[in-house]
Amino acid sequence: MNAILEVSQLGKSFGGVHAVQDVSFSVKRGTICSLIGPNGAGKTTVFNMISGLVPPTRGTVRFEGEAITGLPAHRMAHRGLGRTFQNLAVFAHASVVDNILVGMHSQLSANPLTAALYWGCVRKQEIEARRRVEEIVDFLEIQSVRDLPVGTLSYGLQKRVELGRALAMNPRLLLLDEMVSGMNQEETEDIARFILDIKEQLDVTVLMVEHDMGIVMDISDQVVVLEFGKKIGEGTPSEVSQDPRVMAAYLGNARSDAA
Structure with missing residues (x-):
């Protein structure tokens, strides 16, 4: 190996x-x-x-x-390479889904203009990113809190969200x-x-x-x-x-x- x-x-x-x-x-x-x-x-x-x-x-x-x-x-x-940190670095006021979406940033190729127009490959990448986030939500068993602000969750669930964000980097x-x-x-x-x-x-x-x-x-x-x-x-x-x-x-x- x-x-x-x-x-x-x-x-x-x-x-x-x-x-x-x-x-x-x-x-x-x-x-x-x-x-x-x-x-x-x-x-x-x-x-x-x-x-x-x-x-x-x-x-x-x-x-x-x-x-x-x-x-x-x-x-x-x-x-x-993906990484989590010892101290939580989540966006407390954003939802679970939005926090994990942040991890997809390194996988996207949009620039400010194409992102603003939201067409062609940008639209396809956005759809694929959201599909991938839903897979991660299911994998980490956090479906029931997917739309809640991360700051309202228990410490253990917040750590799962951080793990999910790292996984979103593929x-x-x-x-x-x-x-x-x-x-x-x-x-x-x-x-x-x-x-x-x-x-x-x-x-x-x-x-x-x-x-x-x-x-x-x-x-x-x-x-x-x-x-x-x-x-x-x-x-x-x-x-x-x-x-x-x-x-x-x-x-x-x-x-x-x-x-």
Whole structure:
């Protein structure tokens, strides 16, 4: 199985602070890969470099064999990378459907003139976009709230809307940043089910940053572990859970906190 994403010796420095140091890993097509580690380990910085929000100080990122290192975020969306964020970034006063439609923007080719005239290919694209949004609404089981302002929904449903907006980009690689943070057990289980369905039914590869070790161990095919900006472990969930370095850096801390 070939790699859809290859990260090689990626590094990021902020002044004299080395947030990420020589991190390398690859994500196989058709899998779920989790990037884990304690707070401050550099996980979100790695995500930001992959998705084009932060330029790396050193190293390379390759997507489907092509170098994308340092490309701006909007170019990433055109290439087939979608992303959610840890903090909600929905349009609270807009409806669920309109929020998801925003994600279709990277797939449309209208300019101000053709959009104003609303004819020909622009009309066809609009119809196709709305059809695609309805598919996403059905997939995420949010039909009953499709016309409601997103700000009136529960936190868990708002996260589904954000996930739907990322899916509207028609990604081949989906980056999920702390999707279940702040969710209750039922909402977490729902999201875990949707992530599995995204991989299996939509054939989208998933790379996620996650603190919830339950969802990481349950649905991941591969786990990459960071500590203080460096990779300290990589493998299947069972392999990393038995790695002494990982247990000391992350799992051990989680268990002691729970106790």
